[in-house]
Amino acid sequence: MSTFSSNQTSSLPSWRQPDSVPFLKIENINKRFGDFTAVNNVSLDIYQNELFCLLGGSGSGKSTLLRMLAGFEAPSAGRILIDGVDMSNIPPWERPVNMMFQSYALFPHLNVEANVAFGLKREHLGKNEIQRRVNDMLDMVQLGHLAKRKPHMLSGGQRQRVALARALVKEPKLLLLDEPLGALDKKLREETQFELIRIQEELGITFVVVTHDQEEAMTLATRIGVMNHGQIIQTAEPQDVYEYPSNRFVAQFIGNVNLFDGVVIEDERDSVVIQCKDTQNLIQVNHGISCAPNQGVSIAIRPEKIRLSRTPLESTINTAVGMITDMAYMGSQSVYKVRLTSGKEVRITQPNSVRDTSDRLTWDEKVYLDWDADSSVVLTS
Structure with a gap:
């Protein structure tokens, strides 16, 4: 292997390197409560220094999986290894793990400094060592000046910090x-996300975050595991989860998406052509798929990938015609709802890059839609 190739490989994140050893290894984990299966045969590798997000709706199994990692719940089957050690018979207090709860669970009668020091005192560390570590940690989260305040004064x-x-x-x-940021308002939550990333990168500790908030997961994560009905449906980096969802559920769960139904009429190695009843035109996608002839598929197109125009289009590939039925000005962008001639409703977002609104599209206008062949994804499930 050349020097260039070796350096190129070493610069890849751990999960892209075939010989990397996972720091956290989850093997065929199941958790049943009576007849109900909360976590169903989950296997997952998480690497050192990752900030990994488990993303899913209520009842998807993400919090149950987190509690099994902490040792608060015992798996019905499977095993969990942390840094190569099987945790099956290790109680929570002996695992190299700590957990931050959604409620924060601060002691109201203790000040900030005493709350942070509580666990260290239970380990009977020396007074000077405790004070040093507490001071260092409060400086890191930028709360040293509030060390003597009680939680209700924060x-x-x-309190989250x-x-x-x-x-x-x-x-x-x-x-x-x-759900570490669930109790914060939107603006503060967005600011705290970057603070959390900074702290994780500075310490180099592996984080596993459970959240139902798609934007939060996209901002925080090195990778995302999307959960539904106790299973991990897709594991990928945020950009890949958004741009290349593995199925209809992921496409609809992550952000906004337009889904068109159609039938494959041409399947080549690097492109596929679909007859689409929703657009009443052909759709070309610049990647091949594995499917049977004349198979029904879905085409996923994100709202920001579609262009709007008053001018009729010459092409009948990756185009549609419709009428604006609703619109909303959102500051940085405008959202349009367009009803196609087939009756299908499509959502489109466009950036508000100029202040002049005199020529802006408006309600009840006839519009022409088009998008690039690289902008859509074919889903077979």
Whole structure:
């Protein structure tokens, strides 16, 4: 192997390197509560220094899986290995793991400093060592100046950082976070996401975050595991989950998407052509798929990939015609709902790149839609 190739391989993230050893290995985990299966045969590899997000709706099994990693629930089948050690018979308090709960669970009668020091005191560390580690952690989360305040004197974002400091001060190998930003308002949540990324990168501790918020997962994660009905449906980097969903569920769960139904009429190695009843035209997608002749498929197109125009289009491939039925100005972008001649409703977003609105599209206008062959994805399930 050349020097260039070797360097190129080493610069890849761990999950892209075929010989990387997972730091956290989940093997065929099941969890049943009576007749109900909460987690169904999940296998997953997570690597050192990752910020991995388990993303799913209520009842998808993500929090149950997190509790099994912490040791609060015992698997019905399968096993969990952390840094090569089987955790099957290791109680929660002996695992190299700490957990930050959604409620933060701060002690109201203790000040910030004492809350962060609580776990260290239970380990009977020396007073100077405890003070050093607490001071270092409070500086990291930028709360050193509030060390003597009680939790009720703090904002929601500050309480969140106290809980994070308390979880990290014990220097766990793995930190589990259950909806860590769920109690914050939208603006503060967005600001705190970047703060969480900064802290994780600075410490180099592996984080596993459970969230139902798609935008939060897209912002935080090195990779996302999308869960539904106790199973992981797709595991990929955020961009790939968004741009290349593995099925209709992922496409619809992550962001907004337009789904068109059609039948494959031409399937080549690097492209596929679909007869689409929704657009009443042909759709070409620049990647091949494995399917039977005349198979029914779905085509997923994100709203920002579609162009709108008042001018009729010459091509009948990757085009459609419709009428604007609704629109909303959202500041940075405008959202349009268009009813195609087939009756299908399509959502389209366009950036508001100029201030002049005199020539902007509006209600009840006839419009022409088109998109690039690289902009859509074919889904067979």
